[in-house]
Amino acid sequence: MKELTSVSVPTVRRLPLYMAILKEIEPASEHVSSTLIADRLGLEQIQVRKDLAGIGVTGQPAVGFNVRELIGAIEQLRGWDTMRDAILVGTGNLGQALLGYDGFARYGLNIVAAFDANPEIIGMKIHGKPVFDIEVLSSLTERMHIQIGVLAVPGKVAQTVADTLIQAGIHAIWNFTPVKLNVDNNVIVEQVDLAASLAVLSSKLKAVNK
Amino acid sequence: MKELTSVSVPTVRRLPLYMAILKEIEPASEHVSSTLIADRLGLEQIQVRKDLAGIGVTGQPAVGFNVRELIGAIEQLRGWDTMRDAILVGTGNLGQALLGYDGFARYGLNIVAAFDANPEIIGMKIHGKPVFDIEVLSSLTERMHIQIGVLAVPGKVAQTVADTLIQAGIHAIWNFTPVKLNVDNNVIVEQVDLAASLAVLSSKLKAVNK
DNA sequence: ATAATATTGTGATATATGTCGCATTAAATA
DNA sequence: TATTTAATGCGACATATATCACAATATTAT
Numbered sequence: 001m002k003e004l005t006s007v008s009v010p011t012v013r014r015l016p017l018y019m020a021i022l023k024e025i026e027p028a029s030e031h032v033s034s035t036l037i038a039d040r041l042g043l044e045q046i047q048v049r050k051d052l053a054g055i056g057v058t059g060q061p062a063v064g065f066n067v068r069e070l071i072g073a074i075e076q077l078r079g080w081d082t083m084r085d086a087i088l089v090g091t092g093n094l095g096q097a098l099l100g101y102d103g104f105a106r107y108g109l110n111i112v113a114a115f116d117a118n119p120e121i122i123g124m125k126i127h128g129k130p131v132f133d134i135e136v137l138s139s140l141t142e143r144m145h146i147q148i149g150v151l152a153v154p155g156k157v158a159q160t161v162a163d164t165l166i167q168a169g170i171h172a173i174w175n176f177t178p179v180k181l182n183v184d185n186n187v188i189v190e191q192v193d194l195a196a197s198l199a200v201l202s203s204k205l206k207a208v209n210k
Numbered sequence: 211m212k213e214l215t216s217v218s219v220p221t222v223r224r225l226p227l228y229m230a231i232l233k234e235i236e237p238a239s240e241h242v243s244s245t246l247i248a249d250r251l252g253l254e255q256i257q258v259r260k261d262l263a264g265i266g267v268t269g270q271p272a273v274g275f276n277v278r279e280l281i282g283a284i285e286q287l288r289g290w291d292t293m294r295d296a297i298l299v300g301t302g303n304l305g306q307a308l309l310g311y312d313g314f315a316r317y318g319l320n321i322v323a324a325f326d327a328n329p330e331i332i333g334m335k336i337h338g339k340p341v342f343d344i345e346v347l348s349s350l351t352e353r354m355h356i357q358i359g360v361l362a363v364p365g366k367v368a369q370t371v372a373d374t375l376i377q378a379g380i381h382a383i384w385n386f387t388p389v390k391l392n393v394d395n396n397v398i399v400e401q402v403d404l405a406a407s408l409a410v411l412s413s414k415l416k417a418v419n420k
Numbered sequence: 421a422t423a424a425t426a427t428t429g430t431g432a433t434a435t436a437t438g439t440c441g442c443a444t445t446a447a448a449t450a
Numbered sequence: 451t452a453t454t455t456a457a458t459g460c461g462a463c464a465t466a467t468a469t470c471a472c473a474a475t476a477t478t479a480t
Contacts, residue, residue: 010467012413016405017390033427041390046469049428061428062476078409079416093337097307103388107408127303147415172415174408178313180227180251188418190411194402195226198317198384199288201400203222205357205382206289208398220437243457256439259458271445271458 007077011051015074016107017041018051022071031064084108085146086174089161090153091116091131094176098152100127111150113140134161138168145169152176217287221261225284226317227251228261232281241274294318295356296384299371300363301326301341304386308362310337321360323350344371348378357381365389 021040025032034052038045052065057073059065088095088111098104099114115134116122122133132140141149149170153161158179165173172188175181181189231250235242244262248255262275267283269275298305298321308314309324325344326332332343342350351359359380363371368389375383382398385391391399 007413008467009410012409013403013406016388016403016409020388035427042392044469045427047467050468053429059428060476061474062426062478064427077413077416079412084412084415093307093310097303100303103405104408107405108412109408148411171418172411174411178226178230182252186418188411188414190407190414192402192404192407193223193226195313195317196223197400197402198314198319199222199226200219201358201382201384201398202289202294202318203217203287204398204400205294206287208381208396218437245457254439255457257437260438263459269458272447272456273445274457 007054011054012078014041014043014051015055015078018048019071019074022067022074026067026071030067031060032067032070033064034059036064079108084148085110085112085144086148086150087112087137087141087146087170088114088129088150088152089116089134089137089165090151091118091121091126092152092154095150095152096126098150098176099129109148112144112146134164137164141165141168141170147171148174150174150176151181155179217264221264222288224251224253224261225265225288228258229281229284232277232284236277236281240277241270242277242280243274244269246274289318294358295320295322295354296358296360297322297347297351297356297380298324298339298360298362299326299344299347299375300361301328301331301336302362302364305360305362306336308360308386309339319358322354322356344374347374351375351378351380355379358384360384360386362386 018037021037022032034045034048037043038048041048049059052059052070055073055077057065057070086109088098091099091114095114095116099111104111111129114126114129114131115137116131117134121131124131147170149165149172151158151162151165151173155177158175158177159181162173162175162181162183166183166187171186172190173181173183174190174192176192178193178195183189228247231247232242244255244258247253248258259269262269262280265283265287267275267280296319298308301309301324305324305326309321314321321339324336324339324341325347326341327344329343331341334341357380359375359382361368361372361375361383365387368385368387369391372383372385372391372393376393376397381396382400383391383393384400384402386402388403388405393399
C-alpha cells in the first residue's frame with residue numbers, strides 16, 4: 001500500500017458503498033474483483049479500479065484485491081478506525097431521527113449528547129442520549145474535545161447556532177438545515193441538501209413525463 | 211426565454227439555493243445581479259450566470275435579471291408549478307421526521323399518505339398523515355395516480371419494498387436507505403446518501419487534523 | 421505444456437464542469 | 451454630453467472526472 005496524495009470527493013463518496021459490499025464478502029472470500037463490486041453497484045469496473053488505486057491499494061492481476069486489505073485501507077483513510085464523538089443540536093423531528101439512527105456507529109460517528117433550547121425537552125433522554133440546554137453547549141464540548149456538530153435546528157436560527165458551535169471549539173459541522181452557513185474557512189461544513197436531491201428527482205421525472 | 215436542451219445536474223442542485231434567495235428578494239426588488247446571488251451563496255458570479263443561462267433566462271447588461279422571470283423559469287423547469295403527490299413508506303424515526311418536515315411543500319412535494327407493516331402503527335395518523343397497511347399500497351397509489359415514493363424503510367427490506375412500489379406504478383423513488391436499488395432503467399431513483407456525506411466530512415476533518 | 425480466460429494497471433482520450441478574458445450594454449455620475 | 455461603473459454574454463481555456471484501449475499477469479482448462 002503506497003502513499004497517497006489526495007482522493008477525489010466522488011471517490012470518497014463511493015467508499016461507503018464499497019465498504020458495505022466488502023463487509024458482506026469478507027467472511028466468504030479472501031479476494032474480490034472490481035467487476036464484482038461494480039456489478040453490484042451498477043458502476044463501471046474501471047471506475048472501481050481507479051477508486052481503489054486512488055486510496056493506495058494495489059490488486060493482483062487475474063486474482064483481484066485482498067478484501068481485508070481493502071477494508072483496512074478504507075477505514076484508515078476515512079478515520080473510521082478511530083470513532084469520532086459528535087454532538088447534535090436541535091431535537092425536532094429530524095434531530096430525533098438522527099439520534100435514533102444506529103447506522104452512524106457503523107461509520108464511526110458517535111453522537112454523545114443532544115442540545116436544544118426548549119425547556120420541556122431539556123433533561124430528557126431521546127434514544128438514550130441526554131438532552132442538554134444549549135446554553136451549556138460550550139462548556140461541555142470544550143471539556144470533551146468534541147470536533148463534530150450535527151446541525152438539525154430550524155433554518156432561522158441555523159447561522160446563530162453554528163456560530164455558537166464554532167465558538168465552542170467545533171471544527172466540523174454536518175449541516176442538515178437548508179441554510180448556507182457563513183463560516184471561517186478553517187471550519188468544515190458538509191451540507192446535506194434534501195432540496196437539491198429533490199430537485200434532481202423532480203427534473204428527471206419531468207424529463208420522462210413529456 | 212429561449213428553448214433549452216438540457217440542464218446539468220450540478221446546476222439543478224443549485225436551483226433551490228437560488229430560489230430561496232429570489233423569494234427573499236422578490237418583494238423588495240425587481241432585478242437581481244449574479245454578483246449578489248453569488249455573494250450570498252459563496253459561489254462565483256460566473257457560475258451563477260452560466261446556470262441561469264442554462265435554464266434559458268437572459269438578463270439585461272448593466273441591469274441584471276428579472277426576479278419574477280427567474281422564479282417562473284425555475285418553477286417551471288423543476289415542476290414546482292405543479293405540486294406532486296407522493297407517498298412515504300416506512301414510519302420509523304426517519305420516516306416520521308420526513309412526514310413532519312413542512313419544507314417539502316415549498317418545493318412542490320406533497321406526501322399524502324404513509325405506509326408501514328407494523329400493525330400497531332397502521333390506522334394512526336403521524337403529523338396529520340394517515341398510515342396505511344403496506345398491503346393496500348398498490349390499490350391506493352394506482353387509484354390516485356401517484357408517481358413518487360419516498361423510501362424510508364430498514365435496509366434489509368428496501369429492495370423488496372421498492373419492487374412493491376414499482377409494481378404499484380411508482381415511477382420515481384426517493385431513496386433514504388443506504389441500499390443500492392436494483393430497478394429497471396425506466397424507474398428513477400434518487401439516492402439520499404448520508405453515509406457518503408459523512409464520509410466526505412470525515413475525510414476533510416482527517417485532512418485538517420494532521 | 422499450451423491455450424483460454426479473468427483480472428489488474430497505465431497512459432491516452434473523452435466528457436463534464438468550472439473559470440477567465442474581454443467586448444458590449446445601459447445606468448449613474450461628473 | 452462624456453465618462454465611469456456595474457452588469458451580461460460568449461468563446462476560449464482549465465480542471466476534474468469518467469472511460470477506453472491494450473499490455474501484463476496468474477489461474478484454470480484443454
